[in-house]
Amino acid sequence: MRDSNLTTREYFDSLLLEMRHFDAVLPNTELELFGERFDTPVMMAALSHLNDCWEDGMVEMARGAKLANAVNWAGMGDEAELERITETGAKTVKIIKPYADHEVCLRRIRHAEECGCLAVGMDLDHAFNGRGEYDCIHNLEMSGKSFKQVREYVKATRLPFIIKGVLSVTDALKCVDAGVGGIVVSHHHGIMEYALPPLMILPEIVNAVGGKLEIFVDCGVETGMDVFKALALGANAVSVGRAVMPPLKERGKDGVRDCVLEITAQLRGAMARTASKDIRSIDASVIWPTK
Numbered sequence: 001m002r003d004s005n006l007t008t009r010e011y012f013d014s015l016l017l018e019m020r021h022f023d024a025v026l027p028n029t030e031l032e033l034f035g036e037r038f039d040t041p042v043m044m045a046a047l048s049h050l051n052d053c054w055e056d057g058m059v060e061m062a063r064g065a066k067l068a069n070a071v072n073w074a075g076m077g078d079e080a081e082l083e084r085i086t087e088t089g090a091k092t093v094k095i096i097k098p099y100a101d102h103e104v105c106l107r108r109i110r111h112a113e114e115c116g117c118l119a120v121g122m123d124l125d126h127a128f129n130g131r132g133e134y135d136c137i138h139n140l141e142m143s144g145k146s147f148k149q150v151r152e153y154v155k156a157t158r159l160p161f162i163i164k165g166v167l168s169v170t171d172a173l174k175c176v177d178a179g180v181g182g183i184v185v186s187h188h189h190g191i192m193e194y195a196l197p198p199l200m201i202l203p204e205i206v207n208a209v210g211g212k213l214e215i216f217v218d219c220g221v222e223t224g225m226d227v228f229k230a231l232a233l234g235a236n237a238v239s240v241g242r243a244v245m246p247p248l249k250e251r252g253k254d255g256v257r258d259c260v261l262e263i264t265a266q267l268r269g270a271m272a273r274t275a276s277k278d279i280r281s282i283d284a285s286v287i288w289p290t291k
Contacts, residue, residue, distance in 0.1 A: 004190035004197075008220040011197035015229050016288040020275040027271035028278040029264055031071070031237055033214065034118055034160050034181070036091055039069040040264040041279050042227055044256075045218055045241030046095040046123065046164060046184075048075035053249040056081075061248055062090035064256020068264075071118065073239060076137065079111050086115040093119045095164050098127045100134065100143035109157050119181060120157055122150075125165025125188045147174055154179045164188075164218070167196055172205045175213060182214035184239070189219060199233055203284070206234030224266020228274075231267075231282045 031038040044065050050057025058077055062085045065072035072090035074082060076097055086092055094112040099105050105122070112120035127144045129135045135142040154161045160181025165188055166172050175183050185202055187195035198217050206215060217230040218239040230238045240263060247255030276282045 002194045004187050004193060004195040005220060007195075008187070008190075008197040008199075011200055011291070012220060012226050012229065014289060014291045015199070016290055017225075017228075017270065017274060018286050018288060019273050020286065021273070022275065024272055024275040025277050027268050027276060029268055029271070031279065033071060033237065036118060038071055038091070040260060040267075041231060041235075041237040042068075042224075042260050042263050042267070043071040043216070043237050043239045044073045044244065045239040046073040046075040046093070047241055047245075048077055050245070050248065053245055054252050056084065057248060059084045059088060060252050061244065061256050062086075062088040062092060063253035064244075064248070064260070066090040067253060067257035068260035070260050071237065075123075079108075082112065082115055082117075086117060091118040093117065093121065093162060095121050095123050095162065097137060097140070098122055098124055098142050098145050100141040102149065104140075105153065106156055109153060113157050113159055117159060119160040119162050121162025121164055121182070121184075122153065123164035123184075123188065124150075124171075125167075125186070125191055130192075147178060150175075150180070151178045154181075160214075162214075162216075165191075166205070167198065167201055169201075169204050169208045172209050176209050180213055182216060182236075183209075184216045184218050185235070186218035189241070199230060202230070202233045202235060224263045224268070225270055227263060227267045228270040228282065229287065231279055232284050232287050234284065 031041045054060045062072045072092040094117045096108040127142045162182045164184035166183040185198040214236045217235040222243045227238045247259040
């Protein structure tokens with residue numbers, strides 16, 4: 001068996017960087033996304049159920065994202081939790097599950113819009129369990145989604161619709177055709193063994209979609225250097241999940257804020273030493289693969 005998370009970490013570490021010093025300036029890490037401005041391309045991941053880290057942990061994470069002026073994401077949770085999250089003022093992307101009940105999906109999409117979310121979406125990669133059966137989470141059954149259904153979800157909201165769990169050019173192009181506003185290149189923290197590292201397939205996806213939607217990367221991002229590599233290979237922004245959890249558990253929102261600020265500082269350091277003046281200027285040609 002091959003642990004996809006281990007493979008992803010090894011791939012991150014196999015990518016080396018050349019340095020460039022001529023015409024280097026102090027770097028700008030600002031991100032513009034869906035009409036909003038953020039101080040960093042380091043985003044929260046679409047986590048769920050963080051009460052083991054902090055009381056009302058998802059809400060506390062949102063408070064930390066707000067303090068860092070970073071994009072917040074929210075995974076599975078009830079409608080009351082999403083309302084508490086968005087009341088923090090954090091600009092939030094809500095990711096819903098691929099519920100078998102089509103009306104539940106539509107209701108959750110409408111609710112995200114009513115809460116003032118930045119965007120809403122679905123993690124299609126959570127439809128099945130490892131035995132090829134429809135997954136069941138908290139007694140709610142999931143199902144696969146057709147192109148027609150995804151298209152309906154896109155049309156059901158004025159918000160940008162995000163598909164999480166894209167790990168092929170095939171699915172990326174279907175997202176473009178469906179009118180999706182953004183995709184998360186991700187294997188959902190190793191939901192399938194032997195899954196491609198997101199950064200391995202990322203350049204092909206970027207080339208295929210040709211700037212027609214926003215591209216985000218998730219899975220195994222721990223440092224500013226990881227963020228830099230993802231941006232260099234074409235991502236617009238990057239989600240950090242498990243790296244945020246220990247600081248959240250130790251210091252709540254302040255820990256989340258400081259984690260985001262530290263990763264952003266590390267990113268800024270890599271940008272300065274590669275003459276990257278802003279995140280749009282990070283050049284893929286500085287990446288040297290060793291595998």
